[in-house]
Amino acid sequence: MTLTDTLFHLDNRPFSLLEALFLLAGFFLFILLVYVWRSNAQQAMQENVAITQKAEMDARMADIMKAQAEMAGRMQTFAEVFGSRQQDLTKALSERMDTMSHRMGQNLTESTKSTHENLKALGERLAIIDKAQTNITALSSQVVELQNVLANKQTRGAFGQGRMETIVKDGLPIGAYGFQETLSNNKKPDCLIFMPNEAPSLVIDAKFPLEAWNAVRHGKNPQEITQAKSQFRRDIDKHIKDIAEKYLIHGETQDTAFMFVPSESIFSDIHEHYEDIIQKAHRARVVIVSPSLLMLSIQVVQSVLRDQKMREQAHIIQKEVILLMEDVTRLDKRVENLQKHFSQASGDIKDIQISSGKITRRGQKIEEIDFDTPSDTMADDSLNNTSKDLLL
Numbered sequence: 001m002t003l004t005d006t007l008f009h010l011d012n013r014p015f016s017l018l019e020a021l022f023l024l025a026g027f028f029l030f031i032l033l034v035y036v037w038r039s040n041a042q043q044a045m046q047e048n049v050a051i052t053q054k055a056e057m058d059a060r061m062a063d064i065m066k067a068q069a070e071m072a073g074r075m076q077t078f079a080e081v082f083g084s085r086q087q088d089l090t091k092a093l094s095e096r097m098d099t100m101s102h103r104m105g106q107n108l109t110e111s112t113k114s115t116h117e118n119l120k121a122l123g124e125r126l127a128i129i130d131k132a133q134t135n136i137t138a139l140s141s142q143v144v145e146l147q148n149v150l151a152n153k154q155t156r157g158a159f160g161q162g163r164m165e166t167i168v169k170d171g172l173p174i175g176a177y178g179f180q181e182t183l184s185n186n187k188k189p190d191c192l193i194f195m196p197n198e199a200p201s202l203v204i205d206a207k208f209p210l211e212a213w214n215a216v217r218h219g220k221n222p223q224e225i226t227q228a229k230s231q232f233r234r235d236i237d238k239h240i241k242d243i244a245e246k247y248l249i250h251g252e253t254q255d256t257a258f259m260f261v262p263s264e265s266i267f268s269d270i271h272e273h274y275e276d277i278i279q280k281a282h283r284a285r286v287v288i289v290s291p292s293l294l295m296l297s298i299q300v301v302q303s304v305l306r307d308q309k310m311r312e313q314a315h316i317i318q319k320e321v322i323l324l325m326e327d328v329t330r331l332d333k334r335v336e337n338l339q340k341h342f343s344q345a346s347g348d349i350k351d352i353q354i355s356s357g358k359i360t361r362r363g364q365k366i367e368e369i370d371f372d373t374p375s376d377t378m379a380d381d382s383l384n385n386t387s388k389d390l391l392l
Helices: 017-151 153-171 211-217 222-247 264-273 275-283 291-312 314-368 376-391
Strands: 006-010 013-016 177-179 191-193 202-205 257-260 286-289
Touching (some): 153 191, 211 222, 222 275, 257 291, 264 286, 264 291, 275 286, 286 291
Parallel strands (some): 202 257
Antiparallel strands (some): 006 013, 177 191, 191 202
């Protein structure tokens, strides 16, 4: 193929290889020129941008240098102010540290003194506690002994009997009570309270059964506790019946008897958990009493006895009042007579005062008489008048 041969057709126009090469070379030349032009334009633009940025950079550097100079001045001023403030602060801190050191010294001294006093007081309290511990130890041994006493049925009964007797002896006079007295049925209650006006005596029983109650308190499981409660109810029921059958005698004892419980805790436990026992006791005319209730009852009996003694002495008091009224009447009469005597004596004294006054006046007149007067008649008249006055 030669350079003049047709290579292709464009719009029905044939193009040879040579024409095609020329067209291609022109196209490449055009592209090269465009590229060179754009490169020169970009370079010029970059140079302009660089010049502008350098100018801006110089302006910014100038501003930075100016701001740096101002900052340096401000830093110098701040350093001077800070140095002055630091000296003042150091001085103030030094003064405050001295004051705090002084206060801390005083506080330490006071704290040491207070600690010493507290330690001294603590030592005294420890001594008291030690003494109390000794007393508690002794009391514990006594409680153990008391438990040993209460563990025995006979000694426990003696304990209840002794406590009941102490309450009765403290509240009533001798002769108003008796212990282990024999009734008409040959039964011997723990205590009899003798009522006034030959009224029936009041019976007090101190043999309270505690075995079942202790079993209830020391039960290890619900079954044992239930069994112990049933046994406790049976024991109490039997004891109430025994008191009612043995000690309630018509005409000899009161219609009601006391069953003494030697413990307030047992008494409260019975009232709290065994209401049926309380009702059975009321129906059987047996009153369950604790030490405090027994003491209150004894005080009521004491008041009744005191009132009875006052009634027994009422006739003596009435007789003495009658005699006292007779003495008062006699005294009134004697005072009246004495008043009459005083009135009569007062009248006599008044008459005597009148007579003495007249005598005084007549004496003054006698002194005034002139014995050199020749008239004997006047002298005789004066003497006669004086004699009459004296007679009066």
